[in-house]
Amino acid sequence: MTAPTIERSDVTKRLRAVSAVREFGILLALLLVILAATIANPNFLFSADGWRDLLLTPSILVLLAVGQAIVIITRNVDLSVGSVLGLSAYLTGRLFIDLQGIPTLAVFLIVIVFGAVLGLVNGALVAFAKVPSLVITLGTLYAYRGINVLWAGGDRVNASDLPRDFLALGTGQVLFIPILTIIALVVLIVAGWVMKNSRAGREFYAIGSDPDAAELYGLRVTRRLLVAFVLSGALAGLAGVLYAARYGTVSSQAGSGWELDAVGAAVIGGVAIFGGSGTVWGAAIGAGLLLTINRALPILGIPDFWQRAVVGALIIGAIVLDRVLALRQRRKLLEAREDES
Amino acid sequence: MTATTTDTATVRTYRDFDRPLWQRILLTREMAIIALLVIVTIVASLTVRGFGQPITLTFLLLDVMPILLIALPMTLVIITGEIDLSVASMAGLASVLTGVLTQAGLPFEVAAIVAILVGAIGGAVNGFLVPVVGLPSLAVTIGPLALSRGLAVGLLGTTAVTDFPEFWTDLAKARVGNTNIPVVLFLFLVLLVVFTVLLHFTPFGRGIYSIGLSSEAARFSGVRVERTKFILFVLTGTVSALAGIYYTLRYGSARGDNATGLELQVIAAVLLGGVSIFGGRGAIHGVIAGVLLIGVLASALRLANVTSDVINIITGVLLVLSVVASSFLAWLRKRRRSPGRTPRVEASTAG
Amino acid sequence: MSYKKHRAGALTALAVSVALLATGCAVDSGTGGTEGGGEGGGDLxxxxxxxxxxxxxxxxxxxxxxxxxxxxxxxxxxxxxxxxxxxxxxxxxxxxxxxxxxxxxxxxxxxxxxxxxxxxxxxxxxxxxxxxxxxxxxxxxxxxxxADAEGIAKVQVDLIAEQIGGAGEIAILSASANATNQNAWIERMEEYLASDYPDITLVETVYGDDDDQTSFDKTAALLQTHPNLKGIISPTTVGIAAAARYLSTSAFKGTVALTGLGTPNQMREFVEDGTVTAFALWNxxxxxxxxxxxxxxxxxxxxxxxxxxxxxxxxxxxxxxxxxxxxxxxxxxxxxxxxxxxxxx
The missing domain is CATH 3.40.50.2300 (Response regulator)
Structure with missing residues (x-):
């Protein structure tokens, strides 16, 4: 009776160790980038604005990356997050303009629900029509963006249209930590806990590891997929509100191209693109790494035009690394099993 | 991306062959798209002012040419059940390379050949990573998508190279004699013949279909799966680079953001043209009709002063509709067949 | 035999519905086109x-x-x-x-x-x-x-020189690097700076691509990269508004001068709160x-x-x-x- 238990805990331990190493590596890379940039220019870390920007800049992407990580863990992908963010940010502006005096909290709720509905559309198309999420969300990426431009037309939301208290959210700090960062951290901690400890969270992993087995085992795959996409949409909606608060100006092109950063952050952070492994923590660190590299490049004297090339190389590197790790892991597990028997 | 969905893949069954020939030829996805193309064209000619004139054909063909070109190899890739998201970035990189090398003093022709070679190499990298390393193509090609675009933007920043030999820029826009047929159409026709023969009339082409239906079965029946996919990715990279060079000449400028977002239009056109995203099904004539349909819609809408974003909405919606519709039809067929009816020849699909 | 008809029927239905959708758009646009075009050539x-x-x-x-x-x-x-x-x-x-x-x-x-x-x-x-x-x-x-390039370059350089006291490091936040007008202005600004304000050094020109967020982030990067920066010129309406918004919430507000080309509605808030003293534009x-x-x-x-x-x-x-x-x-x-x-x- 004891042998299998030991074996299982062995396996779990090893899997844990691998993902921990993976995330630690990314964290180390992030720290190295910060160190290099700080040596080149101490202001990067040791000035009030430098410290604030270091925390503030990745906060919005962290939200998208967390949502994206959950979707990718179920072996899907959500390419429409940038468009959802843009549409949500514009809705935020419109709410403040058209309904003068609306409470900020109500705006947050309305926009998050709005984002969730957009996510639900994605999820329903993926789950019920059984069409690859890549194709569906590529379509909705353009459709949502088009709706945004059609709606906004030449209009844009200006900082002066938004209440001062709301804008203060975007740049304000509590105890030297920007409010946006606190929001992102809270979301991250909750998502991290749910994904690790709750039944629902583990089912996401089960679906991503082997969708057919999950179905046979009796997991409600369709419902879980819907939830994953709704979460991703809702987080993109929240990110949209925060985008409006931070940047103040929202045009119809807000957030375009962010989907690539979000997927990139998740993949670099160790969320395997073929589903079933990785953590939202890794994705968040990946988001931090991406945007910190972006800000560090000019300080290190490299034109920041090269940022996307660096990101591309990192994504390819991360995917190959994950693959190699996964193959080695499988071999080791097979050996372990043979040793047992 | 694969295992969740294989059960609904459109699989050719014996059913397809127990109908009269005329039905098999006429009642297909491809024919539906062609009919739709004809209807839309006629309606547009009748209702949109300025659409009916011959010059429309010239601009239309020039506009959709990059999509037409890339759609050819992309069709083959998607039929094997893979996808290449990096085509637009590769076209952008080829455009920038051509520009940078020409600016550095190389003759344009040499620069173009180098760019095409880089396209082939980029395709080979995809072709190595996807089938050989065994990674899903969606994931792998997102990396090169970012990398190629990043290199393109990195090389040129936001500057542009606009100094190209007039002979070539004129050729890209030239028409045959006094007709409205652009010369570049012949480049496409040559490639069209090559790819049609390759897909529909060679063992290699049959191999492509069988990989899409079942990679394992194809391997057992002697198809060299890895090699086939590798060749297809190299072809895609090469043709994308070629399209990038055409793009450069047509607009007379090499810029880092050239051809951004083109991958969506290519994929939308291919899927609209009846190629199954799960692989194993599709034909080139449907794809061409799909490309032209998007082109005609875009052209008619622009003539009516509708902004580009409506065109994007329509492209996006058509893309979603075309994949959802085929899933829906498959589901409908399955439902119609199952209750209280003796299954007819149900040899290859178990439902 | 009947299911064949069903299948054909389904296909036809699909084709027709998509066609209707598409032609619906085309018909709509048709009316738009006629209105937009007017009659005959050589018209206004x-x-x-x-x-x-x-x-x-x-x-x-x-x-x-x-x-x-x-x-x-x-x-x-x-x-x-x-x-x-x-x-x-x-x-x-x-x-x-x-x-x-x-x-x-x-x-x-x-x-x-x-x-x-x-x-x-x-x-x-x-x-x-x-x-x-x-x-x-x-x-x-x-x-x-x-406005001719000389006039535009001159007014902005004069404004920044006045605001920083005629000496120190300045930077330019432009739109895209191949915008014809931006480059002509920047060139003239460099010439004018060299001839009339030798104590002002232009340390960097960055490009915000007329994108709000990019311009915002570029401003942040500029201020970090060049700690001694005294002023920023942004000859583009998107850039100056983004830069002003960054400055207005940062420690540099009031110490780093900002001028350039902006529209009054975008800049009103920042002129009122003291981030920006003066800026220029034609109407x-x-x-x-x-x-x-x-x-x-x-x-x-x-x-x-x-x-x-x-x-x-x-x-x-x-x-x-x-x-x-x-x-x-x-x-x-x-x-x-x-x-x-x-x-x-």
């Missing part, structure tokens, strides 16, 4: 193609153009890409050629890339006027220049207005674009075509806390 239908849609600067210039076109009872249309890229502009220029509009008014995203398309339009009898950002002179009939509405009248004069054959031609531009008075077919709108205007309340655009 003028199509404006700005660098991109959704840019308040061009919204204002289009308002001015619309006002002018309403005055002489022409037909106004505005089309353009959502993102400022030349290849997207080419399609719209081609479309105008097909429509056979009277004149095209274009703000070029690239001086060379849209040239052939413009010449094709001119071959088809369409008059071409560029405004705001020019193409090569041989691709258009007229260029309506908002974009006047620019659009003048462009429309110039297009009208071309269509009616009143002028051909030769040097020395004169035409009247409604409320703005008479204008003369200068060398290379350039018409100059006038000197840029300086906005500050005193006068900003008088403007609304």
């Amino acid at each position: 239908s003028i199509t404006f193609v700005p660098k991109n849609l959704g840019n308040p600067y061009f919204d204002t210039s289009s308002d001015g153009a619309q006002e002018a076109i309403d005055e002489f009872e022409g037909t106004f249309a505005e089309v353009g890409p959502a993102e400022a890229s030349p290849d997207a502009q080419v399609s719209y220029i081609n479309t105008a050629t097909q429509q056979g509009v009277g004149a095209l008014a274009v703000s070029a995203n690239d001086p060379q890339a849209i040239c052939d398309a413009l010449n094709e339009a001119r071959d088809a009898g369409v008059k071409v006027v560029t405004f705001d950002s020019d193409t090569n002179p041989d691709c258009r009939d007229l260029f309506i220049n908002q 974009p509405a006047d620019l659009g207005y003048l462009t429309a009248y110039a297009a009208k004069a071309l269509i009616e054959g009143e002028i051909t674009g030769e040097e020395g031609d004169t035409f009247s531009a409604g409320k703005l008075g008479d204008y003369e075509v200068g060398a290379d077919g350039v018409v100059l709108l006038g000197d840029p205007f300086v906005f500050d806390a005193e006068n900003i309340g008088d403007f609304d655009f």
